[in-house]
Amino acid sequence: MISKANAETAIRKVFPNSRISAIKRFKKGLVNESYSVSISSPKKELVLRIYPKEGWKVEKEAYLYNLIKEKTNVPVPAVYNIDTSKSIINKPYALLSKIEGKELPLSKTLVKEAGSCLAKLHSIKFGSFGWIINNQIKPKFKTWPGFILYDLNYKIKRTKMPGQLAAKIKKYVKINQFLLNIKTKPCLLHKDYHKSHILVKDGRISGIIDFEWSIAGHNEMDIVKSLLWMFNRNKELEKIFLDGYKKYGAISDKFNERRRLYELITYLSALNFAYELKNKRWYDYNLKRIKEALSTWQT
Template identity: 30%
Template sequence: MFLPYKSLMNVTPEQITTIFLKHFPSEEIKAISEIQQSFVNPVYHVMLSNHEEFILKINNPCWPNKSLREVIALSLVKEKTTIPTPELVAFDFIKEAVPWKYLIQKKVAGQELREAIRLGKMEYTTFLEIIQAIGRYLGELHSISFNVFGDFSISSPRFSSQGASPGVFWGKQFDDWCSCFQAFCLDNLNWVDQSSFPNYRPALRKKIQEFSRAFPRTEKSCFVHSDLQPTNILVEDGKIAAIIDWEWSFAGSPSFDFTLTQAGIYYSAFPSISGSKMYDQFPSLSREQFNQALLAGYQSTNKFDLVPQPTELAEFIWLLFLIGSWDWCVQASSAETVKELKQNVHELYQKIIT
């Protein structure tokens, strides 16, 4: 089976040098280091001779419009919100310097929210203030509206789509949220692995239909991040320095995105079906307090009445993603981790389906 992972992209230091010479011809590269946490795109931290630091993101060609979507997203967010994001320095979608599309951002000073908490560098009150700030920014983001659902990168007046991503979701648009949700779920279920857990797949496809029928047909379309979790939130001096990784954003449901954000931050690192150990140093933190802080922040910038979502929806989405990328998980994880992930798959399936 072909697995479209970044490990199959042989990016050399010479090619990275070529990219930076194009945009910074008077500077030399002082240091290059790969950011290992990135799974799909090769991502590099690059320091130049003038000590400026940048993040280079090279677009995995199996998802040809990821960089385009991120550029459009960053442009919209900068124009219409106060959300802090990395500064976009340069991009190339015509593959002039190297055989891949890419974008370059200024490196943001700060560290991942999860890491800051793990290292004990955050007080309980500061954490709740950050959760409220996330809610405020999410409310601003959901104020950006669209006339369709799905991939907003294929209708931008400034950029044109160059190639369609495989699957049933990316590169496509939908008239209603129900159709968009179905395509989004099927895309997750078949992301890079269409064969693992074959006995579970028919019931999961049926569950997708059940969920989609429960959504109101009048749900509005707005800008959703879809991957807002602690690894994509950078903090500095007790405040949010930047929200990053916008390549999976799309035109979707505000209620759905709010639910995903709740779960993504509270659980910290999917797949988990219990509160994250990340918050062990906050023994008084309850799920209710967490939800109240996020909602209070959201309602301060967006008066939209969020539609209650099924309680197991966020876990269901993660179950689809985990099964749909199982071969990837096996290759990227230790035997012990794979055993734990497999147990999580079985537990989530039993909880949601049976």
């Protein structure tokens, strides 16, 4: 828990005459600490977001928020300051504008708008596929299969899963590798586009937040993950979301064929995240889903 004094010192780097009138930690957030902060002189609502270790993550989110503001009309927080020095707060932090709103309710109009916002994010293109570190793609890959195989092997090795299961995953991906041969350019993937990161106020989407896991990749992977986490196989809501997406973006005729492969990769990413957090319940859940996926989809 951050002290009010340290928070005030950090905020005064941007707003020298300010005073904190209220500060409260957001309940959600598995990795980062985020605080809602009200200040006077000037009167503003802010978010102080504190990252546990890596300074590159705060630099990455600041870079992406500014890029999205420059390239699209998708609402995202304004970045007032970032600090990786650990001189005021003992961890890297970002000071952002607070976007008012509640998490996305699954109404037809808003689900469709959420699809459109995702397509607009995907309109941001990059020169290479890969992870986004600070403000760069690193490591860079010319092809989507090249990156996916690199990422896959990294996560399999890191999670220390049983060797037989790892072999099955690699075999399945190899059999279906032709589905990764895409012609589209690398685009910005949110990689965690679900209800709690889509804020709504007065019947409209007021903001998209949390780009910590973003990569440069294939748009359809982002779509698959959103469908998987948001709609629980509700075909009507999926169609509405995809209709909203198609207003500004394109989906290939191989989407349904790729969907199974991308779901498997999504479960593997979630397994890796659970391993990192030492969350056994979440790890076991995703391990189970991977095994189910392989037994259902194996060819």
